[in-house]
Amino acid sequence: MIAELAVPFEYGYMLKAMWVSALVGGVCAFLSAYLMLKGWSLMGDALAHSIVPGVAGAYILGVPFAAGAFFAGLLAAGGMAFVKARSRLREDAVIGLVFTALFALGLVMASIWPTSVSVQTIVLGNILAISDEDVVQVAIIAAVTLGVLSLKWKDLMVTFFDENHARSMGLNVDWLKILFFTLLSACTVAALQTVGACLVIAMVVTPGATAYLLTDRFGRLIVLSVAFGAGTSFAGAYISYFLDGATGGVIVTLQTLLFIAAYLFAPRHGVLAARRRRIEALGART
Amino acid sequence: MNLHPQPAPAGTDAVAAPGASISLRNLTVTYNNGFTAVQDASFELDPGTICALVGVNGSGKSTVFKAIMGFVRPAAGEVRLCGLPVAEAISRNIVAYVPQSEDIDWNFPVLVEDVAMMGRYGHMNFLRMPSRADRYKVDQALERVGMTEFRKRQIGELSGGQKKRVFLARSLAQEGRIILLDEPFTGVDVKTETAIIALLRELRATGHLILISTHNLGSVPDFCDRVVLINRKVLAAGPTAQVFTQANLERAFGGVLRRFNLGGEQLHDDEDPRGVTVLTDDERPLVFYGEGKGQPLAADNPPDKKPS
Numbered sequence: 001m002i003a004e005l006a007v008p009f010e011y012g013y014m015l016k017a018m019w020v021s022a023l024v025g026g027v028c029a030f031l032s033a034y035l036m037l038k039g040w041s042l043m044g045d046a047l048a049h050s051i052v053p054g055v056a057g058a059y060i061l062g063v064p065f066a067a068g069a070f071f072a073g074l075l076a077a078g079g080m081a082f083v084k085a086r087s088r089l090r091e092d093a094v095i096g097l098v099f100t101a102l103f104a105l106g107l108v109m110a111s112i113w114p115t116s117v118s119v120q121t122i123v124l125g126n127i128l129a130i131s132d133e134d135v136v137q138v139a140i141i142a143a144v145t146l147g148v149l150s151l152k153w154k155d156l157m158v159t160f161f162d163e164n165h166a167r168s169m170g171l172n173v174d175w176l177k178i179l180f181f182t183l184l185s186a187c188t189v190a191a192l193q194t195v196g197a198c199l200v201i202a203m204v205v206t207p208g209a210t211a212y213l214l215t216d217r218f219g220r221l222i223v224l225s226v227a228f229g230a231g232t233s234f235a236g237a238y239i240s241y242f243l244d245g246a247t248g249g250v251i252v253t254l255q256t257l258l259f260i261a262a263y264l265f266a267p268r269h270g271v272l273a274a275r276r277r278r279i280e281a282l283g284a285r286t
Numbered sequence: 287m288n289l290h291p292q293p294a295p296a297g298t299d300a301v302a303a304p305g306a307s308i309s310l311r312n313l314t315v316t317y318n319n320g321f322t323a324v325q326d327a328s329f330e331l332d333p334g335t336i337c338a339l340v341g342v343n344g345s346g347k348s349t350v351f352k353a354i355m356g357f358v359r360p361a362a363g364e365v366r367l368c369g370l371p372v373a374e375a376i377s378r379n380i381v382a383y384v385p386q387s388e389d390i391d392w393n394f395p396v397l398v399e400d401v402a403m404m405g406r407y408g409h410m411n412f413l414r415m416p417s418r419a420d421r422y423k424v425d426q427a428l429e430r431v432g433m434t435e436f437r438k439r440q441i442g443e444l445s446g447g448q449k450k451r452v453f454l455a456r457s458l459a460q461e462g463r464i465i466l467l468d469e470p471f472t473g474v475d476v477k478t479e480t481a482i483i484a485l486l487r488e489l490r491a492t493g494h495l496i497l498i499s500t501h502n503l504g505s506v507p508d509f510c511d512r513v514v515l516i517n518r519k520v521l522a523a524g525p526t527a528q529v530f531t532q533a534n535l536e537r538a539f540g541g542v543l544r545r546f547n548l549g550g551e552q553l554h555d556d557e558d559p560r561g562v563t564v565l566t567d568d569e570r571p572l573v574f575y576g577e578g579k580g581q582p583l584a585a586d587n588p589p590d591k592k593p594s
Contacts, residue, residue, distance in 0.1 A: 167356070168355050
């Protein structure tokens with residue numbers, strides 16, 4: 001039985017999948033701590049879908065997928081700005097319009113020019129079959145992001161908490177925001193490999209949301225979030241060995257289970273804690 | 287500047303207070319959409335002053351703040367703080383800003399002491415690692431505003447007055463010589479208002495320059511030395527007694543204020559020509575006049591009607 005459980009660790013591709021997933025999960029979770037606080041959660045989703053044609057195009061042309069994704073990301077941002085400036089549509093409509101348009105384009109491209117990478121791989125991810133070159137790209141993105149965030153997390157926190165104060169102490173707020181969104185785009189690309197375009201949103205929202213229910217300190221929130229993200233991603237890749245694929249699905253399911261647990265049982269912000277407080281308050285009155 | 291009664295540990299590089307000044311010379315700010323929010327505004331403020339920046343919504347109060355903090359580039363004219371250009375003054379942590387309560391996300395996962403510590407970030411290295419001196423100054427700042435016992439609370443769990451005091455503590459920890467307060471009395475009870483004013487007076491005594499944007503007119507003569515009345519242009523600037531007059535206020539607020547006039551036969555039966563005028567904006571007082579149970583008075587000019 002125990003020998004059976006250790007089987008995934010004996011395969012090189014499984015080890016690779018587990019470690020890459022953990023790395024990507026951890027970095028995305030770091031970003032999620034910021035993203036969910038600003039009400040920008042769906043931006044991650046829009047971004048992930050928008051870069052699909054870029055990734056497809058990159059595989060067709062044989063260039064690094066990160067380059068294609070970056071190009072598509074720029075196209076999406078530019079397209080949204082352009083449509084918004086020249087119409088009276090609301091922002092959510094513009095985002096919905098542009099990102100689905102690009103996503104559809106990506107699907108069409110991948111069906112017309114079948115390549116080494118299938119539509120399904122882009123949409124659902126396939127970490128178990130990730131190539132060594134892609135591992136290198138993902139590892140570089142994750143390492144750089146992790147490094148920058150570790151150095152700048154406090155500056156980003158002040159910027160997101162109180163922009164005016166951040167400016168009044170001489171921080172370059174615009175530069176920090178651009179930095180954040182660049183890192184977010186890069187990590188979305190990396191996560192595309194692990195869980196696919198559809199589930200990237202979970203990677204950049206759920207761990208942070210879970211940690212938010214468990215602490216009132218931003219530093220701890222980041223630590224918890226990264227631990228959840230990395231842990232669930234590693235475990236998800238491991239479990240998917242026994243379930244035959246669907247790594248992304250398993251990872252996100254694990255993250256959701258953690259979230260539900262926190263939602264119910266969090267010591268201060270959980271549903272049960274609130275209920276207990278209410279009963280105590282009622283009891284004190286009678 | 288002797289803010290701290292106890293001896294401070296080594297390495298506390300307190301900014302010397304003397305010389306806190308603001309100087310606006312012919313400042314004009316035009317936004318990208320072509321709207322000129324402030325035109326040709328000039329005023330000078332000296333250390334040890336509490337000055338109220340008074341005007342209706344949209345009169346350019348916040349644009350003046352933005353110009354002082356360097357967020358907007360003047361189309362013409364200049365701002366100097368302590369004799370320095372704005373960017374230089376900002377990099378020396380000369381300006382501390384106390385935001386409006388509406389501008390803060392109170393669900394943000396930070397504790398009271400974390401917010402106060404943010405005031406020290408500008409003094410730290412680029413990793414923002416607090417030193418012993420930083421912690422000491424945060425302790426002092428929290429003590430001064432009476433928030434020490436709440437330091438481990440998440441900021442959303444505080445009352446309106448406590449919330450204000452947290453951000454005052456941050457500006458104290460920042461040790462800015464110039465302190466900007468954006469509508470500090472909105473949503474604050476009278477007790478807290480009194481406490482805040484007492485603290486501002488202490489800061490004035492230690493040479494700070496305090497600029498308050500407010501439309502809470504009633505408290506201005508109580509504690510402000512100077513007043514700047516603004517409506518895109520500076521309508522009047524100077525000592526409170528000279529500037530904060532009924533004529534100037536009516537000019538600054540036009541039809542936005544409600545006005546109650548009590549005088550002549552309404553008030554008394556002799557020939558005394560004096561009258562009582564109550565000016566008020568969104569907090570609408572109910573004014574009674576008479577013996578015992580008086581009749582409520584209606585405002586002369588409800589805000590929806592332009593005065594003739």
